[in-house]
Amino acid sequence: MHIKSKIESFEDWLFIEELPDGYNAQTPLAEKRMTIKRPPVHQFSNYTISSGGLFLMHAKMQFDEPAKILFEIEGETVTSQFIFYENAPASDDAGKGKRSRAGARHNIRYIPSLSGKYELSPVVEYNYFLVVLSKEYYFHLINQDSVLHADFVEEIKNGKYTSISAKDLLVSHEMKQLINDILECKKTGELKRLHTEAKVLELLMLQMEQMQNDQHQEIRTFTDLEQEKIEQARDILDQDYANPPVLPVLSRMVGLNEFKLKRGFKAYYGITIYGYVTRLKMEKARHLIIDQKKTIREVTYEVGFKHQSHLSEAFKKYFGILPSEIRH
Structure with missing residues (x-):
């Protein structure tokens, strides 16, 4: 499993990760942090956790001009993606006093291999949380035969890029809390790896619960x-x-x-x-x-x-x- 990402105008990659495709509980957990302070970046901080078959990234970013984030994923992966965005504070008097517009979306996707780019607006503060699991790691967490994701698994078997929900859904309060639990964990070593894995599973369950509950058909009507x-x-x-x-x-x-x-x-x-x-x-x-x-x-x-x-x-x-x- 190969994952890397960079800001389009920069030579250096933000991260390049080579991870085993299989689930390996013996792989020690590794953590990395990065901050960038040079044009066109207004603010950028990046935190990653990696282990055997698991990669987790949390990035906060805002740019002074339109920007693009490039990414590449090689290998069969399942991603849990959360994007939080908020209008940056107004710098002029005309914009002051207006209520900030914010939002948060999530989805679960199967990505066999993919490269692309995200276009980012300079008027928005982005908070991006991403969990990438190898296919084997994902099926270690959630049994392949589980009814929770039957249709999703069929698409995975066909090797087709797919999302578990046709459109991204709104992030719940409980999901936000779980993400904070992962990011604020003070444990180290094997305890942190176990804590991270448990919270990732819980996060996936919350996502699937929202997607599979009886009200999902009603959600589609909006x-x-x-x-x-x-x-x-x-x-x-x-x-x-x-x-x-x-x-x-x-x-x-x-x-x-x-x-x-x-x-x-x-x-x-x-x-x-x-x-x-x-x-x-x-x-x-x-x-x-x-x-x-x-x-x-x-x-x-x-x-x-x-x-x-x-x-x-x-x-x-x-x-x-x-x-x-x-x-x-």
Whole structure:
């Protein structure tokens, strides 16, 4: 398995990796980091993990002018791809105060061998997370006969480039958390290799669950524009969870009727709008209590509750314990 990538105008490759095609648990895990600070790069950082049959890459990038990333993959691989993008902060007064437009997509692909290029806009900050598995490694993680990916496996047997989902889907909160777990892992050596493999499997399961659940047929009924509006609604809730807009207002903000917004949000993210806001509030509350050592009173108002008793009731229902007990 051969993988390499470079910025089109640069002579040096960002990385060149030669990995065994088979699954080899004895191969030690290797980590590499790289940063680039020269035109046309505005910011670029790259982190890779490699082991026997597994390659993982996380890149953050923004360019001062249009740019292209070249890539080559040789050998039969299965890739789990996540792309996060966000409009860069406006530098002029006319653009200031506007809400940043962000998005996140994912898919699983079988790539027998491929070379190509990604075109990147200078007005966008990109956050790219990629897992490349040899075919043997992939089938080590998920049995070839599993019903989870039956159609996908048929295309793999035919040696055809294919995606497990016809169109890229929206990234869920749980997927983001798993990616952060992988990137922030402090373990080393064999423990880190096991941790990475376990999290990659869990990430694949979340992707397949979203693609295989009963609502997948419903997802296909939404247009690309409607999908963007659903994602925009999620962005608004992420930023304004303490005082979120009520459904009619949120519907008007994104330009999608209430019925479609409710259905689409549940179909893509597997949770209602109300449930999503509750989860954001509770996870923020836990973070403030445990990591920032804030008082229950301070947390109450910061996450949007009027009374401590309301926070305590919601916290108990969500986590099974009172916020006052979480420090013990």
